[in-house]
């Protein structure tokens with residue numbers, strides 16, 4: 001997969017993308033990340049990328065031409081048809097794991113990062129395929145949201161995670177929160193790890209983990225259970241949890 005980020009601050013990406021799993025994914029050619037600065041697509045003497053808003057008001061607005069030119073040059077240079085042009089913005093679709101999986105199926109993502117008060121809306125209307133938000137809060141720019149997309153999408157790509165089954169195990173993969181993990185020591189300052197995990201009985205351990213995942217989800221994120229179709233085993237575990245809570 002190829003991900004192109006369009007940002008006025010390319011240096012912001014060097015740290016987060018240059019370590020650990022994302023670093024290895026790029027070294028192994030599973031992921032190719034390029035950052036393009038729209039300032040390089042300005043042809044005036046001062047390389048101006050923003051201007052005052054039509055109609056007045058505070059702040060500056062990013063001009064459309066450098067962004068259109070940057071994206072057009074990326075598209076021309078990469079020659080990939082199966083792509084998605086995405087604008088990071090609070091009004092977009094709120095990112096979730098289903099959307100992450102969908103994004104991981106494209107051959108190329110082009111992520112546009114706004115800065116200042118906003119981007120001339122002709123970019124959203126005529127250049128962008130979809131807008132995505134990472135949550136209901138306001139950031140200073142779209143760079144951190146773009147990094148969140150790169151990170152969450154990269155770990156869905158084949159071979160990126162070290163152990164082949166790490167992704168299926170994690171939060172939201174099956175629409176539930178994770179079960180709790182423990183490691184050595186067995187007892188730390190009077191706090192014991194659950195005995196069942198040391199039993200060696202893997203059927204029992206799996207059942208305990210499924211139950212804990214359901215319990216965590218019910219207690220902390222009941223909204224996730226609303227639209228979920230439970231397997232007969234999970235439905236039974238959930239009934240047990242609810243019975244335990246009500247003291248039956």
Ligand code: 4GS
Pocket residue numbers: 088089090114115116117118132133134135136137138139140141142145
């Ligand atoms: C988000 C967000 C965001 C909005 C960018 C104000 C600078 C800023 N983008 N998810 N202008 N939340 N963008 O806050 O995606």
